[in-house]
Amino acid sequence: MSEVEEFEALRPLLFSIAYRILGSVSEAEDAVQETWLRFDGSPTRPTSTKAFLSAVVTRISIDVLRSARVRREAYVGPWFPEPLLNDPYEDPQRSVELADSVSMAALLLLERLSPLERAVFLMREVFAFEFADVAEAVGRSEPACRQLLVRARRHMEAGRPRFEADRQERRELATRFFDALKNGDVGGLQDLLAADVQLVGDGGGKAPQLSKAVRGSESVARVLGKGFHLLFRVDATVEPQEINGQPGAIFRDRDGKVITVLALDVLDGQVQTIRSVTNPDKLGHLGPVADAWAIDREVRQARRRRTS
Structure with missing residues (x-):
């Protein structure tokens, strides 16, 4: 050789x-x-x-x-x-x-x-x-x-983190999670979240991100349900994937460019932690990266039209 x-x-x-x-x-x-x-x-x-x-x-x-x-x-x-x-x-x-x-x-x-x-x-x-x-x-x-x-x-x-041992169970829960996310089903999301679930984002100062971690099933479900439902209204798509060996998804804009990645920690049939990566420097290996600030502006406009 x-x-x-x-x-x-x-x-x-x-x-x-x-x-x-x-x-x-x-x-x-x-x-x-x-x-x-x-x-x-x-x-x-x-x-x-x-x-x-x-x-x-x-x-x-x-x-x-x-x-x-x-x-x-x-x-x-x-x-x-x-x-x-x-x-x-x-x-x-x-x-x-x-x-x-x-x-x-x-x-x-x-x-x-x-x-x-x-x-x-x-x-x-x-x-x-x-x-x-x-x-x-x-x-x-x-x-x-x-x-x-x-x-x-x-x-x-x-x-040391613990994860759901059954990969098929993790996939099924993730499918239900992303279906509820796409439909803006806050109640459905809350049913899948652990009581002390936390949502944390990494934008690196280069993309919109959470000002601080969101904790608790009710708060996390509300933030996810409302935010991502509007994202889909501006023609975003969700692409379920295994992210770092755990359930997750890539979100892309109407042109197929990467907006963000969500990674889920699943244990005991519930989502324990949700991590969002929007820093464009960390997404380039997944394909062309969207302008997250422009997407954010479009989502805000969609929200204003919805409430007016």
Whole structure:
């Protein structure tokens, strides 16, 4: 097998590692490309190509994350990962663990960890690398990596998200949710929401967003029902998708451009959390992005016509 063939076979794994460390599709793709350049320029052939490439992409991602964390401190409003439609790394024996680890809730929980803790936790707990490979990747001794893992586990266990285990049940609930959303059925929405549900938005100061989180089934149902019903009145469409391994949808304008993405956390037959991503910088990999401010103005005009 040639070097190119070896690299392409491992590309899905490398992207999955980088995305979980960075929470950014574009930055993960850049990290994978940089990994190829270093692999292609290496004068020697590694004993294990998988271990070598995984170590390289991890080190690159750690460096990028350290600078990204500084930018996130100045971020306007809540920061969410870039929505991911499909995790390219498939491991049927560990599909549930992989899906849970890429959820928005899990990635936000990982933000509590230092870059090294995050990398060690992901490589060991999610991708099941041996400690020797983890140590090589992060440039620490095996005992040090074990200590990093202990600390990371402690943080993660304290807030580890739980999800509905049955994927079909999640899909069915999401279908009912988006049908009610499209119909402006506030009562139907409320029936699907947990009592303490919260709605949170990430616009990054570059698109309309909630001024603060909305909490409680009645308030969330009212905000969603009224807001999205008007969105559909200006010819928006909803495209159900799995977002970061959980139920969700992409909303597009009449020209097919992306307006926003909704991601749902589902547990015990109810929606627990709804996250909206409207920051255009985080939507470009899903297709052309709509002018969210223009859409907002159109929705406001539709509301005024409706009430006049």
